[in-house]
Amino acid sequence: MSAIDDLPPLREVIRQHALSARKSLGQNFLLDLNLTARIARAAAPLDDSTIVEIGPGPGGLTRALLALGARRVIAIEHDERAIPALQDISARYPGRLEIVHGDAMTFDPGPLLAGERAKIVANLPYNIATQLLINWLTTEPWPPWYDMMVLMFQREVGERIVAHEDEEAYGRLGVLANWRCETKILFDIAPSAFVPPPKVTSSVVRLKPRAEPLRCDRRLLEQVAASAFGQRRKMLRQSLKSLGVDPARLAQAAGVDATRRAETIPISGFVAMARELADIRKQAE
Ligand SMILES: C[S@@+](CC[C@H](N)C(=O)[O-])C[C@H]1O[C@@H](n2cnc3c(N)ncnc32)[C@H](O)[C@@H]1O
Numbered sequence: 001m002s003a004i005d006d007l008p009p010l011r012e013v014i015r016q017h018a019l020s021a022r023k024s025l026g027q028n029f030l031l032d033l034n035l036t037a038r039i040a041r042a043a044a045p046l047d048d049s050t051i052v053e054i055g056p057g058p059g060g061l062t063r064a065l066l067a068l069g070a071r072r073v074i075a076i077e078h079d080e081r082a083i084p085a086l087q088d089i090s091a092r093y094p095g096r097l098e099i100v101h102g103d104a105m106t107f108d109p110g111p112l113l114a115g116e117r118a119k120i121v122a123n124l125p126y127n128i129a130t131q132l133l134i135n136w137l138t139t140e141p142w143p144p145w146y147d148m149m150v151l152m153f154q155r156e157v158g159e160r161i162v163a164h165e166d167e168e169a170y171g172r173l174g175v176l177a178n179w180r181c182e183t184k185i186l187f188d189i190a191p192s193a194f195v196p197p198p199k200v201t202s203s204v205v206r207l208k209p210r211a212e213p214l215r216c217d218r219r220l221l222e223q224v225a226a227s228a229f230g231q232r233r234k235m236l237r238q239s240l241k242s243l244g245v246d247p248a249r250l251a252q253a254a255g256v257d258a259t260r261r262a263e264t265i266p267i268s269g270f271v272a273m274a275r276e277l278a279d280i281r282k283q284a285e
Pocket residue numbers: 025026027028029030031054055056057058059060061076077078079082102103104105123124125126128
């Protein structure tokens with residue numbers, strides 16, 4: 001019997017449903033239910049909450065979320081082989097698990113949530129993890145439909161998500177993530193905890209949406225960050241040329257030193273430049 005419920009151990013579930021891991025689906029399963037419970041607890045309080053889980057696979061994290069009290073779990077899984085295993089979990093927790101056989105890249109949970117607040121919790125498939133996060137971070141309107149995200153990434157991606165100015169991992173992802181959310185790496189998980197083990201260590205990251213991020217146009221902020229970090233070793237007066245405006249004028253109007261490099265500019269500096277870019281482009285119309 002497992003630590004968290006009276007369902008069969010995950011190794012048995014995997015054998016029973018012939019769920020041999022597929023690399024193309026980013027499948028690295030977590031079989032230790034104490035670890036999945038630790039991830040689920042990071043999204044506390046779970047009582048009364050609705051969880052959107054991406055990629056439940058054989059259901060280790062799903063079981064932890066339900067056993068720890070999540071009122072409703074909407075689980076989106078691409079691999080049809082996992083659906084019967086998830087149906088067994090649903091039978092153990094009647095009315096609390098909704099299984100969606102679909103692609104998280106295109107699935108919109110809006111209609112299922114019908115205005116209900118939710119949290120996103122997932123051990124993400126690494127091949128699409130960053131793109132999924134960007135999709136959630138660029139959701140409009142803001143504040144978004146979720147109150148919290150607790151997500152597992154390769155540690156290198158986790159470091160980019162939480163990075164601020166003057167840190168090596170600081171880049172476009174850090175600007176976007178920390179502009180809109182408070183971010184934190186909670187703990188690491190060693191490759192040996194997974195079946196099959198990935199090549200690198202994983203990190204569990206929590207992101208809490210800011211109610212009022214510094215005001216600017218999200219698309220322009222992304223453009224400025226992409227342009228500045230596209231040539232991260234160059235001064236802004238060079239790297240911002242791709243925006244099609246005078247970089248020195250833009251930086252000066254934003255109160256930013258154009259001889260500095262992208263990696264030294266705080267998020268407030270990028271926001272200021274995005275706002276000035278909007279003004280300069282409007283004047284040019
Ligand atoms: C890293 S595994 C995690 C499995 C399970 N949650 C665990 O912790 O053991 C990623 C899961 O995402 C699923 N997946 C991959 N691509 C997907 C997609 N586009 N949409 C939904 N699920 C996907 C995989 O089939 C797999 O079950």
